[in-house]
Amino acid sequence: MLVNAGFQRIEDPWIPEENIEKFLKWLEMNTLPSYGHISAGIFHPHFKREQKKEINDMMETVKQLSGKHAAEHGIGILKRDLPSVFTQVYKIKTLKKRYDPFDILNRGKFR
CATH class of the missing domain: 3.30.70.2740 (Alpha-Beta Plaits)
Structure with a gap:
């Protein structure tokens, strides 16, 4: 393996x-x-x-x-700071605010 x-x-x-x-x-x-x-x-x-x-x-x-x-x-935490994924990170944050407003899932992974 x-x-x-x-x-x-x-x-x-x-x-x-x-x-x-x-x-x-x-x-x-x-x-x-x-x-x-x-x-x-x-x-x-x-x-x-x-x-x-x-x-x-x-x-x-x-x-x-x-x-x-x-x-x-x-993206995950390993790629979240790459300049090439900034727009995707913004989209993730937007979706997370909408569907996980209490920050229950993957708490603290995306700042």
């Missing part, structure tokens, strides 16, 4: 169809294990905890390929 090999962080970028080949080449070049839903443009590259540079490089690559940093798994 990948977790047993130290790959404990899974990302979920979305890549537009016209750039999937470029992203696959990037994954191969960086020897990152990944699986995904190619017909939907969603990938799940795996990283080790110490691979912070590689994670940042992936985020930049996703941006350059006109992709999104969060497809299936959402």
Whole structure:
């Protein structure tokens, strides 16, 4: 299993169809294990905890390929401060105020 090999962080970028080949080449070049839903443009590259540079490089690559940093798994606390997701965070906060006005779910996760 990948977790047993130290790959404990899974990302979920979305890549537009016209750039999937470029992203696959990037994954191969960086020897990152990944699986995904190619017909939907969603990938799940795996990283080790110490691979912070590689994670940042992936985020930049996703941006350059006109992709999104969060497809299936959402933004969460690991991505909430990325400039590229600020509008999504605003939407989350708006929905949270509407449907969770007493801050019961995931209290304190989004400031």
